[in-house]
Amino acid sequence: KAGVTQTPRYLIKTRGQQVTLSCSPISGHRSVSWYQQTPGQGLQFLFEYFSETQRNKGNFPGRFSGRQFSNSRSEMNVSTLELGDSALYLCASSLAPGLTSGANVLTFGAGSRLTVL
Amino acid sequence: GEDVEQSLFLSVREGDSSVINCTYTDSSSTYLYWYKQEPGAGLQLLTYIFSNMDMKQDQRLTVLLNKKDKHLSLRIADTQTGDSAIYFCAERGENTGFQKLVFGTGTRLLVSP
DSSP: OOOOEEEOSEEEEOTTOOEEEEEEOOTTOOEEEEEEEETTTEEEEEEEEETTEEEEEOSOOTTEEEEEOTTSOEEEEEOSOOGGGOEEEEEEEESOTTOOOTTSOOEEOOOEEEEEO | OOOEEEOSEEEEETTSOEEEEEEEOOTTEEEEEEEEEOTTOOEEEEEEEETTOSEEEETTEEEEEETTTTEEEEEESSOOGGGOEEEEEEEEETTSOTTOOEEOOOEEEEEEO
8 A cells, every 4th residue: 555645755946935845645545634844943844634624723824735635646836935834745645634543643745754944 | 722731752661661652732622532553654542532531441451530630641551662663642622523633742661672
């Protein structure tokens, strides 16, 4: 069973540009969430999607956006890049929200490492 | 708001036991998780515990939860060099969106031969 696939794995952008990152969840997983990992701030929740709807959003500026498609694949976009956006962006998938079983855990992809120059 | 704290670094010798500690502030936490991150990789789930449990054992891993003190620990028995990595604890609160986890700062475990 394939895991969570994130593309691209590495990319370099310059300030002011925009970037789109892609995430394909595990087959059958319908919930996708995104996290940003930086040395200074650690792992921070960006947003969560289910059924093409954003269910929850972290404390990030509006430059950070995302969407989910009908096949559960998700993309996130960062516009007007700043140096501080350099980070590892992690996508995670799970079966569906609202399940009470702890077995419905998040499975993370390997991440997309963004460097902003 | 929610906050999760971990010590930054732990060094042990191969074959010893490792104990990684975590404290959290959210009294409504429902599940607590331990993830492992190796260099250049994403997060790998190691184990999790439901908040009404005190202990969970999974092969070499033992999780202890003291809900009163909001303290979580991960014990790795017979630690191997391949266990060298960063370990994150994370909590999921009752009132947050299902997938929102609050992560600790991570503990870097170094296992020397």
